[in-house]
Amino acid sequence: MTPKKSTHGQQVNKIGLQHTMLFLGMVVVLFLFFQLTVIPNFFAQFVVPLFKPSDEKMDKIGFVQFSGTVYASVPKDKEALLTGKNVEISKDLINREYIFDFSSKSRELDVDGYSKKSNEWYVRAEALGENAIILEPWIGATILAIDLSLLFSALFSILLPTRIGLVSALFDRQIDETKDKIRLQTGFSPGIVELLTLPDDKLAEKEYADVRSEFRTIFNRTFLEISENKLDRYEDYITEGDDIVKFRNHFLYERIKEFFSDFTVRQITDTKNALLWRRNHxxxxxxxxxxxxHHVTEKYQNFVTGLAYGGAAFLIVAVGIRGLKFIPAxxxxxxLLAIFLEFTMLSLLAYTLIYTQEEERTDKMLKKMEDANRSQLDALRGQQSDIHQLANALVGQTAEIIKNRVEVAIEKYMTSDDKVQQVIASEIANKIIFGLRETENKK
Incomplete structure (x- = not known):
């Protein structure tokens, strides 16, 4: 099956099985990598410095790192022997005052000095109370691992060719879709839209003669009245030898902004910049x-906002349950699951809002509406005047036709040999004379 083509002649990349499978494969691999490797090390580097023995305490006990992400306090006389040896933790080596175990190994009380399952993390410290803290990473850290895997999968996918990269194919397709939007909003031909969105370096390679016709069309399409009876002329603004890139980026874009809207110009400039990505991912x-x-914020902004509120509701419920002691301290x-979920939703909302187009000020919108209505009113007045003149012309011609026909009819009846027709003609003439006299008396 041949790829579908857009109105601009570009092949539109359809999202196929290869895009989806490759992206999902990257997500799964990266999820396992972050969940089993990166996140345990991150938590270890974050928690251990906060709750490890203080300097005063370190004068009495030792504190060493065992094999993997396992830290524990040891008798002072064993600290030098165990530091940097990367040995497995055991009951005989530790004093059980401080234990930080972020490994995926199960522990037995008789062998290791404490007990935990392979899917748990174990944290014991003086500042955390008498009881050890048990964390389940497949519950508390899964959301964070999903976030990181999706983020890096998307970044890798952007760099891939569009024929296999899911996100790069979406970006590429959005370029053509935005061009079509510009064409529909402005009424310009695909060739003119291509010229408006052409990167600056490519436009600079063209001669003025190559773009003069398109520039003139844009100029005439976005006409602006500078006086009551005079319109600005294209030749007043650009001549042979002028910088066509500067003319387009400053003058034509400004006219499009005034004639259409700021949003149309943003679409053009964003598409122009996206074409640079198409050349270099x-x-x-x-x-x-x-x-x-021009895609996510337009179609999914309310959805993302709803997710953020949903995450907040979930966090409130989780904290409430914790307050009722249904979740042990x-x-x-x-x-942790609720916190990371709400963090994800708020981050997504914030990132969406960053790219949301700012709305025009109300006074500017009202001014544009007023100008548009004034222009429409002037046009309607002109049409009304033309219709009135046409009506007067038609009425005058009709009255003259009626007058001529009445004169011919009366003359015919007056000169007729038929006495009846003569009497009728005489009565009609009297009625007309009587009517004219009444009109004069009223005046």
Missing amino acids: FKIFAGLRLYMS AKPSFI
């Missing part, structure tokens, strides 16, 4: 802005 933010501003995994 490492210019991620150029393509990202177009997709976020020693097992806060469910609270």
Whole structure:
């Protein structure tokens, strides 16, 4: 099956099985990588410095790192022997005052000095109370792992060719869709839209003669009255040898902004920048802005806002359940799940709002509406005047026709040999004379 083509002649990349499977494969691999490797190390580097023995305490006990992400306090005389040895933790080596175990290994009280399952993390410290804290990473840290895997999968997908990269194919398709939107909103031909969105370096390679016709069409289409009876002329603003890039970016864009809207110009400039991403996929933010501003925020902003409120509701419920003691203080995994979920939703909402187009000020919108209505009113007045003149002309011609026909009829009847017709003609003439006299008396 041949790829579908847009109105601009570009092949539109359809999202196929290869895009979806590759993206899902990256998500799964990265999820396992973050969940089993990165996140345990992150939590260890975050928690251990906060709750490890203080300097005063370290004068009495030792504190070493065992194999993997396992830290524990040891007798002072064993600290030098165990530091940097990467040995497995055991009951005989630790004093059980401080234990930080973020590994995926199960522990037995008789062998290791404490007990935990393979899917749990174990944290014991003086500042955390008498009971150890048990964290379940597959509950508390799963959302964070999903976030990171989706983020990095999307970044990798942006860099891939459009034939296999899911996000890059979406970006590429959005470029053509936005061009079609510009064409429909402005009424310009596909060739003119291509010229408006052409990157600056490509436009600079063209000669003025190559773009003069299109520039004139844009100029005439976005006419602006500078006086009551005089219209601005294209030749007054550009001549042979002028900088066509500067003329387009400043003058024509400004006319389009005044004639259509700010949003139309933003669509044009964002598409122009996205074409730079099409040439070089490492210019991620150029393509990202177009997709976020003209697709995600337009179609999914309310959905994202709803997710943020839903995450907040979930967090409130989780905290409420924790307050009722249904979630033990020693097992806060469910609270972590709620916190990371709300963090995800708020981050998504914030990122969406960053790319949301700012609305025009109310006074500017009213001014534009007033100008548009005034222009329409002037046009209607002109049409009314033309119709009135036409009506007067038609009425005058009709009255003259009626007058001529009445004169011919009366003359015919007056000269007729038929006495009846003569009497009728005489009576009609008398009626007309009587009517004219009444009209004069009223005046």
